Amino acid sequence: MTAGDARARRRGQGELEAQVLAALHEATGPVTAAWVQERLGGDLAYTTVMTILSRLLAKQAVTRERAGRSFVWSAAADEAALAALRMRRVLDRxxxxxxxxxxxxxxxxxxxxxxxxxxxxxxxxxxxx
Structure with missing residues (x-):
């Protein structure tokens, strides 16, 4: 596999959301988007992490609270509740x-x-x- 092939392989939105949620579950408390980005590796742009966190917020899978001029993020529910939410969404479609x-x-x-x-x-x- 060449470097171009590696760059061409993009993670899907669902895969990124799962990785972000897994990172939030590892955290001992609310964390910044930069902390999530660091946990996911250096190849992911900060803006991408923010986009995924915003999408998860819209899905009520995460919560955020103001911390100074930015936000800190937490998983809204445990893994089982998030899996159940995903199952309901699939069923609803x-x-x-x-x-x-x-x-x-x-x-x-x-x-x-x-x-x-x-x-x-x-x-x-x-x-x-």
Whole structure:
């Protein structure tokens, strides 16, 4: 692979978002965009990190708070909650929700299917607020 090939291989938006979220999860508290950029390696522009953080903010996957003249960033939820959010977004984009859910359920292992049934039963038992 030549240097030109390496430059031609671009990370997808989803891949960058996952890397940024992983970096935020490693942090012990709110961090700057520069801190995230450093964790992801030197080949990523600061403006790219800011763009990804802004997109994640719009998706409510991260939070930010003012710190002086800039912002510090944190993951809004744990990995499981973020995965669930991504799953809901995929489902929301599909026109045939029933087919998507049916395909998902039929692909589950027996253990995962049992767990899903248990979780659904527990969810229906919880009182409405």
């Amino acid at each position: 599909e026109s045939d929700r029933e087919a998507v859910l049916a395909s998902f359920v039929t692909g589950l292992s027996p253990d995962d299917e049992r767990l899903l049934r248990l979780l659904l039963a527990q969810a229906t038992e919880e009182p409405e607020d």
